Amino acid sequence: MHLRKVSAEWDYPQHAHPQYEFNYVLEGEQQLIVNNHSFLQRAGDLVLLRPGDTHSSRSGNGRPFTYFCIHFDIDDKLLISLLSRLNPVLFTSESHIAHRLGPVLSRLVEIAASEPGGITMSQRMRLQAAVFDLFAQLWEVFSLEADVSSPGTYEKIELAHQIRSRLQGLVYQQFKQELPGDSHYGIDDIASELGISASHCYRVFRQVFGISPRVYLSEQMLHEAKVLLDDHSLSVSQISSLLGYRDIAHFSRQFKRWSSQSPREYRESGE
Incomplete structure (x- = not known):
């Protein structure tokens, strides 16, 4: 986790990571692009990102802003199933989940703002307690909706x-x-x-x-195809073969059905 105050000119290029991420704005505004969808995040707003979500960020109003983010991974199957049902989404400061998670995130922010020399053992214990509380609050907010009981x-x-x-x-x-x-x-x-x-x-x-198994499979295939297309050392024909398609035309039609872009259009849009 980290806490950062950035300048008006700061921006973070498109990237993805294998963990979940909570991104929380404390001051100012942040413009987040998540899987090609734009979110304007104001103070008190919370964004949840899933593993593999591509995202970039910059100031939302041309002024400095302060944000806190925490990356985490879990191996509890109930929680994984719960989080997998949530699309990358912005929870505004007025939302129920922001109200529930806000106090826990504030405790994490306080620990992240500790002295540069590192956190003490007591702070480490408070950190672990706050993280478990974060998961507990998240579970209580969404478990009934997900029908996991x-x-x-x-x-x-x-x-x-x-x-x-x-x-x-x-x-x-x-x-x-x-x-x-x-x-x-x-x-x-x-x-x-x-x-x-x-x-x-x-x-x-x-x-x-x-979601259905077929939709999940399509989402995973699209993600893998995008990862390969981002590697410009591979031709579209090679990527088509790597993904098990008999010919490039079949791959191109399927990719366009998934993303509304051809593989070449997707590749050119990222250049």
Whole structure:
């Protein structure tokens, strides 16, 4: 985590990271671009970013501003499932979640503003307590909406994570390498491997993650395609092959369906 006061001319270029991030403005205004959507963040407003979200920032009004951000990762499947249901979103200072999390974030800001020599052991303990309180407040605000308190929740979430793991394997070609060239391994095959029906696979995944397995797979493929397109040492044809497409035309059509841009248009827009 860090606390920064930046000049009117400051800007941070587009980037992404593998952790979650809370970004909290204390003074002034910040303009955030998250996955090509613009958010104007004023004092007291809170933004939640998920792993892999591309984002950039600068002053929102041409004046200096102060912000605090905390990056975190978790391995609790209930919390992961909860956070995965939330789109990158701005919570204004008047929102319920900003009111609930504001006092906890203020305690974290106080610790982040400690003397440069490093935090003391007592501050470290307060830091850990504040982080757990942050998660507790987040859980209480969103758990009812996410319906994670019904009977069989843990079993359902465990199954949904198994499905997600196999979907990620599709993206990274872990399965295709073992299959004949004419095979079309997909979601129905994942359901069969797990001993469940395709309809149950779709239903459980949607209940836990808020989207269908097919939409999740498309989002992951789009993210991976963008990562590869950002590497200008690779041609679009090479990227098409790496992602398992038979030809560049098929990849281009699919990418445009996902993002409303062709691969070349996306690449040129980032130059």
